[in-house]
Amino acid sequence: MGDTSRDAEIAAALTYGDAYCNGMIKAKSGSIPVASPDQTLKEAAADFAAFFIFRTDNPTVANLFHDSGKTLIQAYLEGSVTGFGAKISGKIGVRDED
Numbered sequence: 001m002g003d004t005s006r007d008a009e010i011a012a013a014l015t016y017g018d019a020y021c022n023g024m025i026k027a028k029s030g031s032i033p034v035a036s037p038d039q040t041l042k043e044a045a046a047d048f049a050a051f052f053i054f055r056t057d058n059p060t061v062a063n064l065f066h067d068s069g070k071t072l073i074q075a076y077l078e079g080s081v082t083g084f085g086a087k088i089s090g091k092i093g094v095r096d097e098d
Contacts, residue, residue, distance in 0.1 A: 009053065017049030017069075024073050044072035 021044050022032045037045075047069035054062035 010049075013049040013052040014045075016052045017045040017047070020048045020052075021045040021069070021073065024070075025077070028073075028077055038076060040072050040076045044069045044076070047072065 021041055025041070026032045047065045050065040051062045051069065054065065
C-alpha cells in the first residue's frame, strides 16, 4: 500500500473541485448538469482540485490549474472544446484579477 498521508486532503480537494465547477456553471447558465457529467467538466473539476492542493505550496502551479479549469468551463458553456484560450468574464472564483 502506498503513502496515504494526504488522502484526506485529496478527498477534500476533489469535493472542492466538483463544487467549484458546479458553482461556476450555475452562475453562468442558471443550472448544473445532474446526470453523468461531460468529460470536459470532469477535467475542469480535476484542475480545480489540483488548484486547491497547490494553492499554498506552489501558487504559480496552482494558478495554471485554475486557468485551465476556467478555460474548460468556458469551452463547456460554449458547447465545444474549441474555446481554449478564452476567458470567463466576471468575478467568479478566487483569482479573477485577469
